[in-house]
Amino acid sequence: MKGKRGDAGLSLVMYALFEIAIIAMFLAASFMKVNAAVNDQTYYQRFVARDVAMTVDAMQSAEGDFNILYSYSTPKPSTLDIVLRKTMIEVYDSKQRGNDNKIPISFLFGYGGNVSIEESILEHSDEKRYYGADQEEFFATAFKIRKYHGNVSFVQVEEGGDGVR
Amino acid sequence: MRLGKKGGASKEMIEQVPYIVLTVVVMALMYFLLSYYSSVTIDVNPIQANLFLYRALYAPSIISYTDATTGRVFPGVIDAADFTSERLDQAFKYDYEKQVMAKFEVLDPVSKNVDKTAYFNGEWYKRLEPLAKAGIPGAAGARMYEKTFPITYRNGQWSFQKELRVYVIIPN
Numbered sequence: 001m002k003g004k005r006g007d008a009g010l011s012l013v014m015y016a017l018f019e020i021a022i023i024a025m026f027l028a029a030s031f032m033k034v035n036a037a038v039n040d041q042t043y044y045q046r047f048v049a050r051d052v053a054m055t056v057d058a059m060q061s062a063e064g065d066f067n068i069l070y071s072y073s074t075p076k077p078s079t080l081d082i083v084l085r086k087t088m089i090e091v092y093d094s095k096q097r098g099n100d101n102k103i104p105i106s107f108l109f110g111y112g113g114n115v116s117i118e119e120s121i122l123e124h125s126d127e128k129r130y131y132g133a134d135q136e137e138f139f140a141t142a143f144k145i146r147k148y149h150g151n152v153s154f155v156q157v158e159e160g161g162d163g164v165r
Numbered sequence: 166m167r168l169g170k171k172g173g174a175s176k177e178m179i180e181q182v183p184y185i186v187l188t189v190v191v192m193a194l195m196y197f198l199l200s201y202y203s204s205v206t207i208d209v210n211p212i213q214a215n216l217f218l219y220r221a222l223y224a225p226s227i228i229s230y231t232d233a234t235t236g237r238v239f240p241g242v243i244d245a246a247d248f249t250s251e252r253l254d255q256a257f258k259y260d261y262e263k264q265v266m267a268k269f270e271v272l273d274p275v276s277k278n279v280d281k282t283a284y285f286n287g288e289w290y291k292r293l294e295p296l297a298k299a300g301i302p303g304a305a306g307a308r309m310y311e312k313t314f315p316i317t318y319r320n321g322q323w324s325f326q327k328e329l330r331v332y333v334i335i336p337n
Contacts, residue, residue: 011177011180014178015178018181022185022192023188025192029196033199033200034199047207054216057220061216063236063237063238087259087260088260108261109259111257111259112256112258113227113257
């Protein structure tokens with residue numbers, strides 16, 4: 001049979017358990033947040049979405065045809081799938097391919113006027129491994145963003161073409 | 166009135182509630198601060214504002230005079246008939262209405278009197294202008310960018326030397 005001390009001990013244990021649960025939840029949420037923030041993949045997705053969308057915006061601003069060779073390199077495989085939509089650039093993590101609920105990082109560009117957008121997809125399997133002068137390996141992707149007769153699209157760079165691969 | 170054993174235990178548990186609430190509040194505040202300072206923000210607002218201006222001034226058939234025969238654009242030559250909010254809104258759009266908004270003013274270069282005003286996404290410009298001017302940081306705020314260009318303003322058969330002042334607002 002418990003006395004007053006037993007009751008006090010029980011409430012102290014309950015209090016300690018609550019505190020531990022709250023701190024554990026806080027630590028888990030914090031680690032997830034920091035991990036997402038420092039994850040290279042998230043950064044690359046954000047950067048590429050903005051950079052490509054603004055490039056498309058700039059191409060639509062001027063007259064004439066353009067053929068821009070767009071390339072980026074990363075120290076580790078970046079596994080980005082870049083999608084040109086009618087109104088925005090969406091960048092997916094290719095590990096989420098096949099997942100119906102995959103969430104892209106997107107950035108909008110202005111659309112309309114005399115320019116039309118041809119929806120195109122650039123999958124990360126296009127990425128190639130290279131070695132720098134110091135034998136450090138890096139991974140690079142290159143593709144063309146083309147505006148031809150008022151139509152903007154992505155174009156794959158062919159092997160051996162343009163001196164890129 | 167004296168509490169029984171069960172009453173005593175409940176009372177001690179109730180006494181712990183403020184401490185638990187305080188712990189939750191402190192943890193939530195720490196998480197908020199962590200989220201606020203650890204987000205990887207790539208700030209492209211100034212570039213976006215410049216791109217918008219570039220498009221408004223250089224793209225054909227927006228506000229700069231475009232030769233109907235050759236399709237050539239004359240940036241800085243603005244026809245009064247083309248300088249309207251309707252024309253700007255029809256020229257191009259963004260999928261999200263709060264992406265970019267702007268006010269274009271044609272000014273007299275000496276007196277600085279405004280001769281004509283046109284808006285791109287004017288409804289949202291008027292809503293966000295006070296927030297942008299107040300410089301409110303965070304998700305609810307916006308930033309304003311201002312640029313002025315010398316222009317030739319054509320009104321009928323007359324041409325005038327004027328200034329074009331543009332305020333571009335980009336929400337945070």
